Amino acid sequence: MSKTTKYIFITGGVTSSLGKGIISASLGLLLQQRGYKVSILKIDPYLNIDPGTLNPYEHGECFVTEDGAETDLDLGHYERFLGIHMSKINNVTTGQIYQTVINKERRGDYLGKTVQIIPHITNEIKARIKQLAKTHDLDIVISEIGGTVGDIESLPFIEAVRQMRWELGRTNSLVIHLTLVPYLKSAKELKTKPTQHSVKMLLENGVQPDIIVLRTEQPLNKSVRQKVSLFCNVEIDSVIEAIDVDTIYRVPLKMLDEKLDQIVLKKLDLPLKQAPSLKNWKDFLQRLYNYKDTVKIAAIGKYVELQDAYKSINEAFVHAAVANNLKADVQWLHAEKINEQNYQTLLKDFDGILVAPGFGPRGMDGKILAAKFARENKVPFFGICLGMQMAVIEFARNVLNWKEANSTEMEPKTPYPVIDLMEEQKSIKALGGTMRLGAYACELIDKKSKAYQAYKKSLVYERHRHRYEFNNEYLDDFTRAGMRIVGVNPDTDLVEIIELSNHPWFVGVQFHPEYKSTVLNPHPLFVSFLRAALNFKTGKNI
Secondary structure (H helix, E strand, O other): OOOOOEEEEEEEOOOOOOOHHHHHHHHHHHHHHOOOOEEEEEEEOOOOOOHHHOOHHHHOOOEEOOOOOEEOOHHHHHHHHHOOOOOHHHEEEHHHHHHHHHHHHHHOOOOOOOOOHHHHHHHHHHHHHHHHHHHHOOOEEEEEEOOOOOOHHHHHHHHHHHHHHHHHOOOOEEEEEEEEOOEEOOOOEEOOHHHHHHHHHHHHOOOOOOEEEEEEOOOOOHHHHHHHHHHHOOOHHHEEEEEOOOOHHHHHHHHHHOOHHHHHHHHOOOOOOOOOOOHHHHHHHHHHHOOOEEEEEEEEEOOOOOHHHHHHHHHHHHHHHHHOOEEEEEEEEEHHHOOOOOHHHHHOOOOEEEEOOOOOOOOHHHHHHHHHHHHHHOOOEEEEOHHHHHHHHHHHHHOOOOOOEEEOOOOOOOOEEEEEEOHHHOOOOOOOOOOEEEEEEEEEOOOOOHHHHHHOOOEEEEEEEEOEEEOHHHHHHHHHHOEEEEEEOOOOOOEEEEEEOOOOOEEEEOOOHHHHOOOOOOOHHHHHHHHHHHHHHHOOOO
């Protein structure tokens, strides 16, 4: 007899950015700890096929999976909490749904029928939700629906949820609705009216929430829970408090205290199995606040106004700091505000410098100056993707004395294209999904390198998201001048990792190590970088 997969739908109300992704990941972790095979689907209502072509200011970081999908940043939370790899089928957008339906219509799959939102679009949505369960043989699928109930874009997805609930049966699905309970300081009251209206909108679309999670700045008293229970048709023990916390990693423990996992399993008619211990998680939180020292890291980027633009890097620093019994005081500096006149003053008090990834020429000069400062002053340096490329250009200009060295991304006619397009990329005009994406092999060819000492193995797989590469035509010039090529792709000989001789810790990587860092498995390069920063601060030899 085939397994019956249970489905959990998480919707949001009142406002966006309440933390549906963190609630989804936390619930997934608790259910996983109880012995269930769980995965999470993120449904994004926008018409883009994926967030790959979206400006980070629009949508925050674009997270890349092992199989090369450009996805919503919430998939990063899912991986960091659950410790499992997400894939392209873990993220669905309206654009993907409509593209699939239109392609079917063009092929004649609908046999001349009029193609409509119901049933064709909603059927495709349901198929994508069920596809995840079939592919991974899951016990439970959590589907997080982006946006806010009441948005026009969300309506087909809410309708698909209504249909699935009817088709699956009472105990095979449930809806969790996350809303905001604002606190009015003047009245010293928590207000439930926005939640009532949000649930009313859900009900108008035929969906009754089973559990309501209330995001709040203040603890919920019993009367608030009773009021929400009465007006929103849920049991009082299914009104869950999601109070603001100092770190997202505390949310699973808060949800455990609120018995969210127990309530969910009861409503899905599933046994509790073993109780979640979360021992490793609690140890992580203990070390997070009981560190021995602090290192100051300058992170150079160009989307620094939006904290979500570099979400995975920020979280990788948290994981690596805990592994080193440190606190990483990461200060983001806008690359466009760094210039020849101020760069030494701006960077002189930091224990380490990271130059972040990105696209395009904006802020390029500031990133090059940061790499120059780190090289000349022996400050630990970590360049990620474009950050590595800026370090290569800085070395070419100031060590090899090729003053016009550049990337053809920034200057197509440079006489020294030390960073250039891959040959197979030169004929590509479209942007979406056309880069080197996903996990590629990296062979660590120098066992004395900082990278090998960090990884402690000769072959690793790291995730990429870029078009431009180190130009191997100049490889001999760089190596003779002191830049070491310590990691290469074994199939293409493309450069993956560079280091500098006569420098305590100067590492540039063509890939994105931050994507693979998790709470219980911090990325070794971030761990090594912070250790080097501590050694720099304390004056120890590395």
